[in-house]
Amino acid sequence: MLQTANKLVFMIQVLNIALFIGIIFFLIIPSVVLLIECIASLFARKDRFKKTNLAHPRTVVLVPAHNEAEQIESVLQKVLAQLNTQDRLVVIADNCHDETAALARSTGAKVIERFNQEQRGKGYALDYGLKFIENDPPEVVVILDADCQIEPGTIASITRLAHDSGRPVQATYLMDQPDHPSLKDRISMFSLTVKNLVRLKGLNRLGWHSLLTGxxxxxxxxxxxxxxxxxxxTTDDMQLTVDLVIAGDSPIFCQEALVTGRLMKNKHAQSQRMRWEHGHIEMILVEVPRLLKEFIKQRRIELLVLALDIFVPPLSLLVMMGLIATMICYLAVTIGASLLPAAIASIAGCFIVVGVLLAWWQYGRNNLSLLSLIAIPFYVLSKIPIYLKFVVQPQSRWLRTERDG
Structure with missing residues (x-):
């Protein structure tokens, strides 16, 4: 009996240690990072970098497009309205089987066509575009998705900042609200706003890099x-951020510049969201260790900051982790485990809630009611199959999503 009791005590001690380490590593660290970024965003200045040069650098705008005939003309017309005579607009019609190329040419844009079914994806299209312009390179290259609307003054803001700073620049990239949005749509938009605006504002205020958002x-x-x-x-933009920061070319955030895309709604979009979620998890598993290794090697604090930033999983996954971890810890208490891991998990949960509320107060309350915000845990439950599928069949490769009209 004594031997059995000793084994039970030993197993509970091991459980306590495992829960403590797991909670600290997988919940406290990302929740603290999220909270710090959300708090810092409250005090963010719009422009952390002084514009010392008002001259417009010679610019090429690259627009990769795959079957974007529906909106390509309106997008390109808005881009052309912001370009000078020295600038160029180059559309890469990538594996298109509609009128994208012809409609793009009708606006006056330079169109190059690429057909390669083996190498599919935005990254390959952009590589093709860069090779096309390398014989007559510009001072600045702008990358804009073919389904994005661009606000007046955006190109001037990001190109001048890129030219003056010598660093990559990321504009604010958000999604337009669709007509008659569902609760899932509103929560998805809020989650993207946290990722692409609130957290980037916080990093900017703290004096650190920006993630590239695509x-x-x-x-x-x-x-x-x-x-x-x-x-x-699908996470090529995040991968590019990692490569640039390691090379010493950290991107910066230009909040006043704004591009907006369309929120995807159909079943193909759900598949694409799964690829984005899986891609982010893959980045955590592969690139965070790489960044930590480079941090030790180069002794540059921005590498550690980027590792911590990427270590924060998608908001829905972080909420799910918080709920599950807290539940497991309290269940463990019932069999004799320490209350400490449960208390720490509860604190981490509070950090997540406070961070989300701060972000919601800044940018979510006009489109997402407080009652709807409380429904986020139920939205998270709908994503459980996405994360379970990562274990058995991870998907992170680019697949162009057919958007709703």
């Missing part, structure tokens, strides 16, 4: 010409 990006030619964009992952 559209509305400007790069000095001296920077973009040194990296490879050829790839098919």
């Amino acid at each position: 559209s509305g990006m400007a790069f000095p030619w001296s920077v973009i010409s040194k990296v490879s964009l050829a790839g098919s992952k």
Whole structure:
């Protein structure tokens, strides 16, 4: 009996240690990072970098497009309205089987066509575009998705900042609210706003890098010409951020510049969201260790900051982790485990709640009621299959999503 009791005590001690380490590593660290970024965003200045040069640098805008005939003309017309005579607009019609190329040409844009069913994805299209312009390179390259609307003055803001700072620049990239949005739509938009605006504002206020978010990006030619964009992952923008920060070319955030995309709604969009979620998890597993290794090697604090930033999982997954971890810890208490891991998990949960509420108060309350905000845990439950599928069949490769009209 004594031996059995000793074994039970030992097992409970091991359980306590495992719960403590797991809660600290997987819940406290990301929840603290999220909270710090959300608090810092309250005090963010719009422009942390002084504009010392009002001259407009020679610019090429690259627009990768795959079957975007529905909106390509309106997008390109708004881009052309912001360009000078020295600038160029280049559309990469990538594996298109509609009128995208013809409609783009009708606006006056330069159109190049690419057909390669083996190498599919935005990264390959952009690589093709960069090779096209390398014989007559501009000072700054802007990358804009073909389904994004661009606000007046955006190109001038990001190109001048990229040129003056010598660093990549990310504009604010948000989603337009669809007609008659569902609760899931509103929560998805809020989650994206937290990722692409609130957290980037916080990082900017703290004096750190910006994550690249995929559209509305400007790069000095001296920077973009040194990296490879050829790839098919849905998280190519995050991967590019990692590569640039390691190389010493950390992106910066330009809040006043704004591009907006359309929120995806159909079943294909659900598949694409799964690829984004899986891609982010893959980045955590692969690139965070790489960044920590480079931090030790280079002794640059921004590498550690980026590792911590990427370590924060998608908001829905973080909420799910908090709920499940807290439940497990309190269940463990009933069999004799320490209350400490449960208390720490509860504190981490409070950090997440406070961070989300701060973000909601700034940018979510006009589109998402407090009652709807409380429904987030139920929204999270609908995503459980996405994360379970990552274990058995991870998907992180690019697949163009057909958008609703």
